[in-house]
Amino acid sequence: MTGCSALLAEARTPRQRAIALDGRCKANNDRLAFAAALADCTSAIRADDDYPYSFANRGIAQAGLNNHAAAIVDFTQAHTMRPTFIYPLMNRAKSQTQLGNLLLASRDYDEVLRLKPDNEEAKLARAALFAPAIAGASPTGANTLCGSVGCN
Numbered sequence: 001m002t003g004c005s006a007l008l009a010e011a012r013t014p015r016q017r018a019i020a021l022d023g024r025c026k027a028n029n030d031r032l033a034f035a036a037a038l039a040d041c042t043s044a045i046r047a048d049d050d051y052p053y054s055f056a057n058r059g060i061a062q063a064g065l066n067n068h069a070a071a072i073v074d075f076t077q078a079h080t081m082r083p084t085f086i087y088p089l090m091n092r093a094k095s096q097t098q099l100g101n102l103l104l105a106s107r108d109y110d111e112v113l114r115l116k117p118d119n120e121e122a123k124l125a126r127a128a129l130f131a132p133a134i135a136g137a138s139p140t141g142a143n144t145l146c147g148s149v150g151c152n
Contacts, residue, residue: 018048025057034064052081056088059095068095086112090122102129 021044028037041058044051059074075092078085093108109126112119 014048015051018044018051018054020044021047022051022054022057025054025061029057029060029064032064034061037061038065050081052078052085052088055081056085056091059088059091063091063095063098066098068098071095072099084115086115086119086122089115090125093122093125097125097129105129 021040025037025040025044028034028040038058038061041054041061044054045058048054055074056078059071059078062068062071062074072092072095075088075095078088079092082088089108089112093105093112096102096105096108106126106129109122109129112122113126116122
């Protein structure tokens with residue numbers, strides 16, 4: 001965090017300023033300080049709106065604040081700016097899932113797998129989207145399939 005602030009103090013160009021602010025945004029996301037991350041990434045985008053990582057990191061902050069619709073907009077912008085960057089797609093899929101848009105999430109995971117066929121996280125997450133719920137015992141000990149204790 002202090003390294004990014006030092007870089008920010010030394011920044012001479014809009015891109016250098018954006019990189020420093022984006023680094024601080026990422027550090028805040030890592031600390032789960034999503035409101036601070038949002039402010040830093042928004043400042044980074046104002047400094048240089050051609051830097052895709054700021055959009056990706058702001059999307060993470062938005063998702064952390066449960067603003068999934070806004071996160072999707074940022075992840076889409078990051079992906080548009082850098083189409084082979086899989087992380088905005090992965091994160092957009094997660095936000096789509098949170099909003100119940102499973103088909104859109106599935107499409108994002110498919111695109112990740114087109115770009116990186118060996119991506120295990122995308123494979124597992126895509127498979128889980130449409131997997132049936134696993135029946136299990138209820139808190140009372142009753143089998144949820146038949147409703148009585150010990151029922152098979």
